[in-house]
Amino acid sequence: MYKNLEEHNRLVNKYLKIFFVVALYWCTSILTVFVNKHLLSSDAVNLGAPLFMSWYQCVVSTIICFTMSRLSRKYPSVFTFPEGNPLDIDTFRKLLPLTVLYTLMIGANNLSLAYVTVAFYYIGRSLTTVFSVVLTYLILRQRTSFKCLVCCATIVLGFWMGVDQESLTQSFSWRGTIFGVLSSLALAMYSIQTKKSLGYVNQEIWLLSYYNNLYSTVLFLPLIILNGELDTILAYPHLWAPWFWAAMTLSGFCGFAIGFVTALEIKVTSPLTHNISGTAKACAQTVIATQYYNDVRSAIWWVSNIVVLVASAAYTRVKQLEMVQQHQQRNAATLKA
Template sequence: MYQNLEEHNRLVNKYLKIVFVVALYWCTSILTVFVNKHLLSSDTVNLGAPLFMSWFQCVVSTWICFVMSRLSRKYPSVFTFPEGNPLDIDTFRKILPLSVLYTLMIGANNLSLSYVTVAFYYIGRSLTTVFSVVLTYVILRQRTSFKCLMCCAVIVIGLLAGRGIRKASQRCSPGGAPFLEFSAPWPWPMFSIQTKKSLTHVNQEVWLLSYYNNRYSTLLFLPLIIINGELETIITYQHLWAAWFWAAMVLSGVCGFAIGFVTALEIQVTSPLTHNISGTAKACAQTLIATQYYHDVRSALWWTSNIVVLVASAAYTRVKQLEMVRHHQQRTAPTQKA
């Protein structure tokens, strides 16, 4: 009786923790998207340098982790931060793949935001499930079941039915639409898987992984800023020396740190698959908020497209969950018989 009650309480606490972390991820992610959109496209700021903004977010995140590490050494009873050395070659080699994916992911996200509305952002996020299936076959050579493939087909049909990609392409710059459609979604599934793997290299310490990842990403962004031609944009920016501008940039950096931290935390307490589906559902809620906030009027066909994509994504999650349960039962069956 006591053991059953203790097990029940343990499961309840586990699920409450998962719900809290997922809710925290949703709130932080939605806030970060709106803050970034304001910096990139609003009439007051209109920075026009998405990769520079991404780099600055990594710089702020790195400094937050660095200050926390110093405070933990000076006041260990108040602050805690895991021991680690970001300059260690072996650590750099193990975390670098994650940092490359992280750089591509947030760079692609902010580039997308500079081209399209927050409401359209959902379309790129929805393609994550499709890219996850493709990458699973290309990299791991693992085939996906017919039911999962049908769910992916419905997702694509739902997106095309709403004609969202074609409409967004008309609003994008000439080079923006192809980048948005094909580059933005694909790092997400790989990043989720690589985060789960990288956590094992830092003893499941989310703080330490965030520190390493952001520090390495600050270096990776520098050549991308130059290649994208943002140096001239930054130098000639009219509000470059305004205090309010840098205050807004620091706020964006804090949001960038928060989303990186809670993303790793959600992947740690759930799974890469759950995180990808959570992100898709979050993007749907984000779309609803964006259409109301920006007074963005959409057609019935567009809303139908979003509903179809959401239902197909949920169906994919359910099918995948049942397949994992079935696979687990098949693996444990011989042991139980023995």
């Protein structure tokens, strides 16, 4: 009886932990999107400089990582952060291709959010899975199963349905849609390159994040100038307002926190559960956005969202089953040998 009660309490604690971590991921992710959108195009703030905001987010993340690194050296029993030197030239050279993709991914992401509505934001960036399949074949020469290709084709169909319906509204922006597609492409390329780059930092995810954010603070500067944001920033009426920098810093903390809670959710659940959670979160985010901004959408527009969400979840499930099957086949081959 005692053992059964102890096992029951252990399972309850486990599932409560999973519930709170997933809830934390949802809240942090949705809050990040709404905070960024508020900074970029709300009547109160309307910064109009998405790359500058991206740069500042990288600055905040770099400061947080640097502080954690110093605290871990001074108080190793309280704080933990992997050892590394971001100013090492050889490390910079090896990680530069990944940092370029990281910069493009964040920049295109915020550029897309500056022009499209939060409700359309998920659809505009829904082609990451499709690009991942294409790039995996072109770069790694790895073929994809027919079932996965069907899922990808369905995602593309849902994307075009969403774009077609969004184009009928006054809020539609081809520029924002194109930046969303570029963000999806950069994310797919970043994911592939990350596997290689982790070897340069002893598989330390936080060290890689530290280096990427630090190097991106440099790479964003010429992009800010080329995008014509320097004059926008200097002419911004609230540039020296404390509340503005407080909001910008909050955005930076959200950007850093989303990386932390993503890694935490994967740790306490699994990559499959995280992908399913992200898909469900996107659905909730879309519903919240339409209610918050009073967006009235057509039935076909909602169907396009459902098509993308279901197809994305189906792709994740199919890939998971294929990985299990491959693992079982390798084990069987090992036993025969």
